[in-house]
Amino acid sequence: MRIHREGYKYILIATVLWVLLGLVSYQFFFDVSVLFWLFNFVCFLLWFWIIWFFRIPGRDFSEGEEQVIAPADGKVVVIEETYEPEYFKDKRLQVSIFMSPLNVHVNRNPISGVVRYMKYHPGKYLVAWHPKSSTENERTTMVIGNNNMELLVRQIAGALARRICYYVKEGDVVKQNGEFGFIRFGSRVDLFFPVGTKVDVKIGQVVKGGITVIAHLS
Numbered sequence: 001m002r003i004h005r006e007g008y009k010y011i012l013i014a015t016v017l018w019v020l021l022g023l024v025s026y027q028f029f030f031d032v033s034v035l036f037w038l039f040n041f042v043c044f045l046l047w048f049w050i051i052w053f054f055r056i057p058g059r060d061f062s063e064g065e066e067q068v069i070a071p072a073d074g075k076v077v078v079i080e081e082t083y084e085p086e087y088f089k090d091k092r093l094q095v096s097i098f099m100s101p102l103n104v105h106v107n108r109n110p111i112s113g114v115v116r117y118m119k120y121h122p123g124k125y126l127v128a129w130h131p132k133s134s135t136e137n138e139r140t141t142m143v144i145g146n147n148n149m150e151l152l153v154r155q156i157a158g159a160l161a162r163r164i165c166y167y168v169k170e171g172d173v174v175k176q177n178g179e180f181g182f183i184r185f186g187s188r189v190d191l192f193f194p195v196g197t198k199v200d201v202k203i204g205q206v207v208k209g210g211i212t213v214i215a216h217l218s
Contacts, residue, residue: 001054001056001057001058002056003051003055003056004054004055004056004073004105004106004182006054006165006182007053007054008040009053010050010054011050011054014046014047015047015051016106018040018043018044018046018047018057021039021040021043021108022040022043025039025040026097028056030067035095043111045157049101049198051099052102053102053105054105055104056104056106057096057100059105059197059208059210060083060211061170061176061177061210061211061212062076062177062210062212062213063176063177064213065112065146066148066216067147067213067215067216067217068111068151068191068193068208068213068215068216069099069108069110069111069176069177069209069211069212069213069214070097070103070110070111070127070207070208070210070211070212070213070218071107071109071110071177071180071189071191071209072097072103072104072106072107072108072189072209073097073099073103073104073105073154073207073208073209074097074098074099074100074103074188074189074206074207075098075100075112075204075205075206075207076094076095076096076097076098076190076202076203076204076205076206077096077097077201077203077204078094078199078200078202078203078206079093079095079096079114079202080093080094080095080097081094081198082094084152084192086119086141086152087117087141087143087152087194088150088152089123089126091193091195092124092192092193092194092195093192093193093194093196093197093199094190094191094192094193094210095190095191095193095199095214095215096124096188096190096191097188097190097191097207099183099186099187099188099189100110102211104208105178105182105183105184106179106182107153107181107182107183107189107209108156108174108176108177108179108180108209108210109152109153109175109176109178109179109192110144110153110214111144111146111148111149111176112144112146112153112175112176113132113145113151113173113174113176114139114144114145114146114147114171114172114173114174115142115144115145115152115168115169115170115171115172115173115174116144116145117141117143117152117170118141118142118143118162118168118169118170119140119141119201120138120139120140120166121138121139121140121141125147125163126169130193137156137157138153138156138164138190139154139156139157139164140155140164140166140181141153141156142154142166142168142180143157144174145214148217149193149194149217151192151193152190152191152192153180153189153190153191153192154189154190154191154192155181155183155187155188155189156187156190157183158187163183163184164181164183164184164187165181165182165183166180166181166186167179167180167181167182168181168188171188177210182216184218191214192217197215197217198215198216198218199214199215200213200214200215200216201214202216
């Protein structure tokens with residue numbers, strides 16, 4: 001396991017705050033040792049959670065030209081046909097993965113190909129499961145194309161997620177399971193398939209980025 005570069009600043013800030021709060025708590029609770037250790041234990045849990053949030057665990061990735069691999073860790077919360085208004089402008093099969101604050105938050109390319117479209121949209125911070133979050137929240141839209149398909153991947157910020165990070169641009173050649181982004185402190189990633197695509201996951205299923213096969217292409 002290693003720590004994602006997006007976390008360095010936050011871990012440093014958390015460490016400094018813990019040291020400062022520890023010194024202050026010692027002045028207040030030095031004669032009540034139980035309170036001092038209890039306060040610092042809570043600080044330790046918060047500090048550890050920040051490190052845990054930015055973790056990148058070692059994994060053996062799934063690969064395959066006819067496989068679409070999960071772009072994120074989380075739970076499948078949506079599988080439905082819907083109108084995609086930004087790029088395809090037609091009906092698509094949407095699969096949405098909700099990432100809780102406890103999930104790994106690296107976002108990975110579900111297929112290999114060329115980035116044919118990439119756009120960042122500033123916006124609101126509605127809860128990730130709100131019906132309008134996919135069109136009104138801060139988000140990015142990326143379309144990866146290859147000989148088999150064009151796949152739209154959308155990062156969506158939520159009520160706690162206040163920063164979407166992305167590392168690709170139009171024209172980039174990307175490899176399946178390569179890192180394309182990161183969302184700080186929870187949210188959602190949507191995939192938009194051609195209608196009729198047979199998906200290999202179901203509502204409520206927990207998936208792992210780079211490992212779980214979301215769909216097979218015919």
